[in-house]
Amino acid sequence: MPDPAISLADVTVRFAEKRLTFNCAIPAGAAVAVAGPSGAGKSTLFNVIAGFEKPASGSVRLFGEDMAGRDPAERPVSIVFQDNNLFAHLSAADNIGLGIDPGLRLDAAGRQAIVAALAHVGLAGYEKRLPGSLSGGERQRVALARALVR
Known part of the structure; x- marks a missing residue:
């Protein structure tokens, strides 16, 4: 069986008031919905995958490659942010x-x-x-x- 497109194994992110742990394996081509109440960790999950949030432990693999130490620009993912992050002075x-x-x-x-x-x-x-x-x-x-x- 080929490696999943996205794999998180025992990924832990710690905040002052809580700790979030993520485990998942998503095959290439799958459509996945992430749902939950405010503060459940949905945005944190995507920030970990994209490299904007560094986990305290665990591994993130994208298309079989370990993403440890890789900056967001080096990862094969894109995120469309809620506030769209467009530069006002650029067309x-x-x-x-x-x-x-x-x-x-x-x-x-x-x-x-x-x-x-x-x-x-x-x-x-x-x-x-x-x-x-x-x-x-x-x-x-x-x-x-x-x-x-x-």
Whole structure:
């Protein structure tokens, strides 16, 4: 059986008031819902997988590779945050381009991927729009397009 796409084994995250432990194995291509009350650890789980939160113990493996010591940019995952994390001074295209190259050194294929991602999320023609001129839902779709190009 192939390695799961995402595997957390005895991962512990400690906070002053609580300790969270995660164990899971998610196969490639699976659709998974994570549900629970406020404070249950849903965001912490995703932050551990993405590398934004360092566990006190345990192992995180993505596609069979140990992620210990790997920065978020080195991990094969993307997260669309609730507050979308767009840079206000960058166009929609540039915000998406950050998912391809953080220095925005984009070739023709990269620029085409941005156009295709915008079309995929229903924002064709929005390349030059700044986040402040977009609705909340449109900003979320730009953030989703950034995850898609990655």
